Amino acid sequence: MELYKKVLRVARNYKGLLILAIFFMFFSTLTDGVSLGMLVPISDKVLNNHPIVFPGTKLPAFLTQLINKVNSMNPQPLLIWISAIVLVLIAIKGLTFYIQRLIMEVIGQRVIRDLRDQLFTKIQHMSLDFFSNTRVGELVSRLTYDIYVIRHAFTEGIADSVYYSFQLLLYLGIVLFINFKLALFVLVFLPGISWPLLKLGKRLRKISRQIQGKMADLNSRMQEAFVSMNIVKAFSMEKEEVKRFKALNRDFYKLILKSMRRTLFLNPATEFIAGAGGIAVLVIGGREVIQGRMSFGVFVYFLGALMALMKPVKRLIKVYNFNQVAMAAVERVFEIIEKEPTVRESESAIDLPLPCKDIVFENVWFKYEEDFVLKGINLKVDMGEIVCLVGPSGAGKTTLLSLLLRFYDPTEGRILIDGVDLRDVRIDSLRRYVGLVTQEPVLFNDTVYNNIAYGMKDKSPQEVEQAAKIANAHEFIVRLPQGYDTVIGERGVKLSGGEKQRIAIARAVLKNPPILILDEATAQLDADSELKVQEAIQRLIQNRTVFLIAHRLSTARRADRIVVMEEGRIVEEGKHEELLARNGLYCKYYRYQFQDVGGKL
Template sequence: MNEEKKSGKIFDLPTLRRLYTFVRPYQKQFYILVTIILISATLSPLSPLLIRYTIDNEIAAGDYNGLAIMLLWMILVLFLQAIFQFINTYLAGWLGQNIIRDIRVQLYEKILNLRLKFFDNTPIGRLVTRTVSDVETLSDVFSDGMAAVAGDILQLILIIGVMFYTDWRLSLISLATVPFMLISTYIFKEKIKDSFNEVRTAVSNLNSFVQEHITGMNIVQIFSAEKIEYQKFKQINGVHRDAHIRSIWYYSVYYPVADVIAAAATGLIVWYGARQVIQYDVTFGTITAFIIFINLFFRPIRMLADRFNTLQMGIVSTDRILKLLDSDDYTVNNGTYVSEHLKGDVSFKNVWFAYNDDKYVLKDISFEVKSGETIAFVGATGAGKSSVINLLSRFYDINKGEILVDGVEIHNYELGALRKQIGVVLQDVFLFSDTIHNNITLGDTSISRARIIEAAQLVGAHEFIEKLPGGYDYNVMERGATLSVGQRQLISFVRALVHDPKIIVLDEATSSVDTETEELIQNAILKLMKGRTAMVIAHRLSTIQKADQIVVLDKGEIQEKGTHEQLLSHEGFYANLYRMQYKEVAN
């Protein structure tokens, strides 16, 4: 069954038990809330009883002093109910917001530590839904769910008890319409549950469509597909509208029906009670009290349908959140080795790797690169070049073989310590909606502005950054949209260098820049690679001719290894690739 359409059980004890673990830090406030709800429920039958006593005793006897005293008592009860209602509403909201804050922090911490394979198989929109919408639903569970349901049920029990204690005959007459109310409430609960599921699915589809098409707006406009996409959006939005209208229709039917049933109960009381008053079997105050009792009784029944749906949605959201929190699809960080003076020797020994099952993208890969050397990887798209880099940084774990850094297997390294020693510049540069300074440091306050400027000058990025409004404090907007491809590439290069890694990885790092910018980067590489290990991936062979070693990959296997001159002399795969590129340039 589609995860977005599940409906959860109200009394799913294992899930409720797990949900309660989030309440533990706030047990004191939770128990105060429960106590307040119980007190409020206890106060609810007092007003009708006071009104009954006042009518039958003080008003009937014409005792104005007694009437004044009873009015004061009624005002006191109303005041206490208002105070407890305020505390109930505020404390329930406070509790819900604090709990969802804690859950969001836990969820985000979990997401930060999930391995990249998880993100390959999980839509981003689903993770956003878990972190935002599903967690928000839990706020309603605490503010308008469990505690409120308990209060409503207790209020019903107390009112029924007081009613039968007061007059059992009128109680039976009053409750004659309850079966009709329960049946209509149950039907409404089931219908509105299905309707909420439809709304939730429609919202998910709408969000996914909008997110995807805004991100790919350049493609939409390039191919003049605005009208087509507009019609698609209208259709999806229409489904969303229809789902909402259905839920509104159920509410518009249920509440009038509930009011008619409550009115019928009131009519029965008046019809039967009037006859008893005439015969002096029942007092006028008792009839008045029962009319108030009926309103107090049916109101929580009407609310229970909504509250049960809130609980159901909360259980579903909790189940989804717990599945994410319980996911073991994260990179195991059991290593403890931290090197104070990493040299940067890298060795792959008989490495096999598959993203999915046994469909290996790297097959028996072996090579070595010493500190200060440059190794380049070439090959067609899908040959496995980027996979080598992903494995070195432990974004993915190998299936077989060994990867050593300075003679130590990478699983023995503390993960953060290993990745700090590897500076990566990717082809697809991602910049956050923040300043250039923060995009370079990524929040590391130990990196000074002077150090950033020094790295930017070496790379050749300082000049264009200084020309921007605000310089290094310029906000690049989402994904660096206000910068050119080359500028984003240079900033990512500065970002890699300021952390002073011992291993530099360039994954197609110059494929998206112009010739002038490429020359800046190549000059910076020559200056900065001294004493560091460089691992370069490139389609343009002209950028790697000076590499100490070139590894030619094809379909996940090493075809050739050697220097540029050695590989050309072999007249093999590399030589053919080189001649093809030379002809393209010549033409």
């Protein structure tokens, strides 16, 4: 029930439309009842020329009058009248049904459009830990398959449940009206039909959750395989990948069949029970007709209404079951929509003023999962200083600086800019002042121009070009087939490693932030490329406060201060020469790791 409310809440903007649709459904149902009523005069008067006899006496006056009028008519003109009326009714019914469905479709499509927007917006605002713990394929599957299922539930589920409820009430009314006793007898069948089928629905919901989970697995698998195609090929793993995919695909198929076996069973099962009920009515009602208490035509109407009653019952059960499936999807979608990002902006957050004094890490502890990755970091950096972080892989360098951007919050301790805790400033005001060049350049499948100007719409083409020149990128960009308008492929696959890095640097140059985080790429470039990248970096870091994560000596040497990290701690600090003289970890590091690269440059 909770879940229904959630979906309906999304639909609340379309309340007016929904009421309109319900009005048309009601109208459409009414025409059904009247059309079916035409069976009475046709069977009694037109075909048999007998008077119509309704059992019981309490007919409303207008109906008694109508029946008397019909009873006094001749079969010939009556037939023409009835034909005309039925024709009109069919037309009205068709039209109202069409309009009603169309409105529901419009609402359904809007609801899922809104839901998809909401979901994507939410995902965009999740903190980074969410993405470490959620597979991309899973998210895609929620945005596509789950949303699709919900749409279905909405247009058909809601439309059908209202429409067929009307039908149910209508035919139930007719049946009860004509013969209360007989009707009651039949109605004991209804729960008989419904109960086991509703139970089946519960099971379907469970299977359905499994199906949606498998769908997500399948999506993730595909995504991973396609994105890593070069590695797959390099290791000749195509066959293995296909095998893994096939296994998943087969599981998926099995689950779908399992659910279909149950879904398909619904129809014959209801059919059989309904048939048995109908036969019982035939026997009992037949006796009433033989004894003259009811005319043949009224009996036909009764039987007709009874048969017609089965359809809404069956449909409602089907809708119920389908809604169970959809609710599994709703659950999964709202699971994300209702998730709170771990990094949140406080209500009283202020705009960070332009940093002018210092940045302080104060006893910062941090862990992603169980183990602490940062263990009590204390570091004070003055504005304008270039600080270089070095240390073995996994020491926590990237992690430390991602806290400065508030990708995560410290588990303990705090980070201050000009004395203000990062948790008390508006996140976008902080990120406006901090530039980031990541270890792996992050590029989008867009033009070179848009990649450089990412997030900076207000920059002019001249500024973009200027930034590219400073980053040593202009030269190769103009040689690309469409220059700045060249689309560079997903994650920039159409560019070389060095070119990607220089685009990423150009982006940072253009942003021109007072504080810069530069995570040097670990990948080795050829000497020429390396030189260009180093030159670009050199220009980029001028006149800023820079946190440089260095993997090369040439970079480390440029810093005002070198901070050596190991296993989440700062173990040494100082200038290059001082640290060498101290003969500690940096010195060892320098000898083993930096030497060849340093020598080469």
